[in-house]
Structure formats: structure tokens, C-alpha cells
Amino acid sequence: MLQNLKNYYLFDRAEELVTYISTQYGWDEKLLNCYNFYTINSGKIIFLLKGNLNITGNITQIGLPVYKGEFPRGYLSNTFLYRFGPYATKNVIEISEEDIQPLLNREGIIIRDNYSGSGPQIVKIGHRILGRGWIRNGQLYLDASKIWRQNLLGL
Secondary structure (H helix, E strand, C coil), X not given: CHHHHCCEEECCCHHHXXXXXXXXXXXXXXXXXXXXXXXXXXXXXXXXXXXXXCCCCCCCCCCEEEEECCCCCCEXXXXXXXXXXXXXXXXXXXXXXXXXXXXXXXXXXXXXXXXXXXXXXXXXXXXXXXXXXXEECCEEXXXXXXXXXXXXCCC
16 A cells, blocks of 8 residues: 555665675676665565656555565575576576475585585576575575475476
8 A cells, every 4th residue: 555655765775785796696786776775664675676666556565575684684585586596697506406306395405515605595407596595514405485485396
């Protein structure tokens, strides 16, 4: 509803967020130049919107969810990674078809020994982005909600 619109504010640390995204995933910062970042009063989710917020209709939510949690301690949303993941040049792990099921079952898979990525990873198979992953003790885990995992089963 329109009353929700007044709760959206430009995210004041947008430049810092773009630098983090660029550093972590190797994206060119110019990729996000035409977008603005907004947050709701709670500040727990940062949304991405092309251009400025000029909406006059009935809305309940705007934009693409980008970041969840308090920046910088949160994480990029799987929805954002699904949309912009193909542009990443760093911290991307490509898995094989046989690795999908264990990851969807919340099991870890062993990653190659010479992999030097750190922090959150983009997990993909071929050209399809599966979402955000984490490396723990030499194993990769897919961080996806139940509904996201169910959607991935339809690959």
C-alpha cells in the first residue's frame, strides 16, 4: 500500500555496499551505476531499484532484494546473485550435476584443493546460478531456504 512507500529510504551506505560487491565477486562497479539502493525502516533488507523511487500506485514492496541483515554483517540475497551472478569473475564455484543433490540435501561437497576463494561464494552449474555457498573445512555448502531448494530441484 502507499503507506509503505514512505518507509523506504535511500540506503546511505550504498557506495560501501557496491565496493564490497565489486571486491568480493569481481564485478565492475559500473554494472550497478543505474540502480539505487533502498531500505525500509527496519534496515534488515536492502532493495535495488533502477532509477529513482517514483511510484504512485498501490505497492507492498519494491525492487529486488539485494542484501539481508545489517550491513556489513549480513549477506547478499540469492535473488540478487541469481540476477547478477553471471557477471562475477571471482569467488564463483562451478559444480557438476552429481553435486546438486547433496547440496540440496544440505550436505557439503569437497572442493578442489587449489581453490583460493574466501567468504561467500556464488555456486553455479554451467551458466545457471544456484545461489550463495559457503566453504567450511574444505567443503562447499549451499545456503538456500527450503523453497529455494525446492525450486532448484526442477533444474
